Amino acid sequence: MxxxxxxxxxxxxxxxxxxxxxxxxxxxxxxxxxxxxxxxxxxxxxxxxxxxxxxxxxxxxxxxxxxxxxxxxxxxxxxxxxxxxxxxxxxxxxxxxxxxxxxxxxxxxxxxxxxxxxxxxxxxxxxxxxxxxxxxxxxxxxxxxxxxxxxxxxxxxxxxxxxxxxxxxxxxxxxxxxxxxxxxxxxxxxxxxxxxxxxxxxxxxxxxxxxxxGDAVPEGDRAAVFAAVDAAFAQRRKTLRAALAGWAGSAANAERILVAAGIDPRTRGEQLTVEDFARIAAAR
The missing domain is CATH 3.40.50.150 (Vaccinia Virus protein VP39)
Structure with a gap:
């Protein structure tokens, strides 16, 4: 000291x-x-x-x-x-x-x-x-x-x-x-x-x-992950299938991306970790 x-x-x-x-x-x-x-x-x-x-x-x-x-x-x-x-x-x-x-x-x-x-x-x-x-x-x-x-x-x-x-x-x-x-x-x-x-x-x-x-950040592009986060919470009361529709191009595309990321499309953004959002961005 x-x-x-x-x-x-x-x-x-x-x-x-x-x-x-x-x-x-x-x-x-x-x-x-x-x-x-x-x-x-x-x-x-x-x-x-x-x-x-x-x-x-x-x-x-x-x-x-x-x-x-x-x-x-x-x-x-x-x-x-x-x-x-x-x-x-x-x-x-x-x-x-x-x-x-x-x-x-x-x-x-x-x-x-x-x-x-x-x-x-x-x-x-x-x-x-x-x-x-x-x-x-x-x-x-x-x-x-x-x-x-x-x-x-x-x-x-x-x-x-x-x-x-x-x-x-x-x-x-x-x-x-x-x-x-x-x-x-x-x-x-x-x-x-x-x-x-x-x-x-x-x-x-x-x-x-x-x-x-942290010693390491989640995998993926930060800007892409943050864009998904912004979209999910812009309409936080909606399911991710609906909230991410604009970000994904359509609700159907959002559902496809979510399923590919291992996320239930009926989930809301407030239930996901940052790692979950990183998987969503990567599956887009």
Whole structure:
């Protein structure tokens, strides 16, 4: 483990001071709710299990609460921030509150949804972030596809999103995010996060979701498999024979493909694993 670095984490007073200095008014559009509780930050970092050997990708660092915790754990941090005002201030915050480890921080003013491996100074091993609920799933899926080096992660998202990300077949919350995440590995809902640790206080509950990339992905072309998943859940109350009719060209074609894949055409998408969808795509 790294030596103690005399890092001071941000509390409510520091968060409000920084926001006032920057004239930052948190916006719903960017999903900005800043964590102001140091104990919550410490818990997130501990659950993420990151340390000296990790390059952590943090999406949406905001005012830097979690960034400081990650630096204190000894990790190198690449922080991707779409708000240029926040991105410009973050290095100074690191120097002020974590002087011994501030040089381990790289800040990229960029949109995580458009991030490419070539944009990064080094390939990250872990994703740790407080994600806006409206882009959480596309950000995670996009980064897993673009960055094979990401072997694990811990993200804070809206509880409803967390449930969908971590759901298994047969669950009422199982759907497109569940299946697509399962393509890469295993997602698990870890713990709730109280509303009181945020400023401003959100009107939704939050939770932590952990992720570990699997040793191997299912066989098949990812784009083809994901197209089948999208089609199956676009009409999730219908049987797969009906739901996949447009994707397959007709209900008869869908039935033929399903039978060839060893799937009962009367089944619904919520009952299938990602491996089942891979067989369906391969049988098309």
């Amino acid at each position: 790294s030596e103690p670095s005399a890092t001071t984490l941000l509390g409510p007073a520091e968060i409000r001071r920084l926001a006032a200095e920057l004239d930052v008014r948190p916006t719903k559009k960017l999903g900005q709710n800043f964590v102001h509780d140091p104990n919550t930050v410490r818990r997130i970092v501990e659950l993420a299990g990151v340390g000296d050997d990790d390059v952590v990708l943090e999406v949406g660092p905001g005012l830097g609460s979690l960034t400081l915790g990650l630096l204190d754990a000894g990790s190198r941090v690449v922080a991707v921030e779409i708000d240029t005002v926040l991105a410009d201030r973050l290095p100074a915050t690191a120097r002020e509150h974590a002087p011994g480890v501030a040089d381990r921080l790289t800040v990229l003013p960029a949109d995580a949804l458009r991030l490419r491996a070539a944009d990064l100074p080094e390939l990250p091993t872990a994703l740790v972030a407080n994600l806006p609920y409206n882009v959480a799933v596309p950000v995670v899926l996009g980064l897993l596809a673009e960055l094979p080096s990401l072997v694990r992660g811990l993200v804070m998202v809206q509880t409803e999103v967390a449930d969908r990300m971590a759901a298994g077949p047969g669950s009422r919350t199982y759907g497109v995010p569940s299946v697509k995440l399962a393509w890469y590995g295993q997602a698990r809902k870890v713990a709730p996060v109280p509303r009181s640790v945020f400023w401003p206080v959100p009107n939704v509950d939050s939770a932590l979701v952990s992720f570990e990339r």
